[in-house]
Amino acid sequence: RARQTAAAIAAATGHPLDGPLPWLDEIDHGPDEGQPEAQVLARLGPEALTAWDERGIPPQDWKVDAPSRIAAWKDWFARKGEGADLLVTSNGAARFALLALGLPLANLKLRTGAFGELTVEEGAGVHLIRWDERP
Template sequence: MSATFVIVRHGDTFAPGEPPRRIGARTDLPLVESGRAQAAALGAAFARRGWRFDRILAAPLRRASDTAAAIRAALPDAPAPEPTAFLAEIDHGPDEDRAEPEVVARVGAAALGAWDARGEPPPGWQVDPAARRAAWRALYARERGETLLITSNGAARFALLAEPALAQGLATLKLRTGAFGVIRATPAGLARLAWDERP
């Protein structure tokens, strides 16, 4: 029996022209107008594909719940989202709510590159990669049917890192805002069907 996991990064939390900052577990921002449009576009795209979700799991942050609500508006039979702790954004430690040039100045471009390519957190960031990978592996092993997961860029990368083959061929583990990935679990193993796609 197979299972499908559609992994969504929440929509924009910064308006066009607003300098982005490192926003993690301690900063609970709502979606801005463009983020709400991204989430609505995801819902419309999923409806066009005829996707029906047995479960919706969402990070316990407003940007995730806002995204889930907009997607569900296009999927009238979708279940209510379940707040899910392992999908929570990471804690950026001293870099929380800092502009990107400040973060680069503190940790260096190489450290951020290692985070995006291999999921190795920069110094001072609060994240347990082993626990994150284990949570995704447990999810893949137990779930059946179709599951929609709504999370953040920092957390989503561990969906790939749970099984090394899932990240093969990708230059970066990142998901853009309003983008999604698809992972399929079958008795033969796990396969990445899509990553960082936007409607």
């Protein structure tokens, strides 16, 4: 879905589509992949999902590699460049942007169809403009 969304945005804006960034790949939810939310909640318990949504701590059996994702976000924010970048990813991968910046919110999650906006200014750092907003 992320690649389809990115392709549609690129076509609509006339900007070229860059290749995928592996650190933005969707989280592997292990035994919970494709399961209804109620079933995932019953298996994991509310504490595990709260830890994931509030602190980015993945539930048992999910394959996340949080340290690598945080490092990749830090590298992305540190690179030099001009203009605007649009990154399309799942909420599981996006939450690590906030953790990389030390900007924990009450909830790190981006709901389906929502977006986050950050600015990166040389010498001024990275600033959160908005998070979990739907157009």
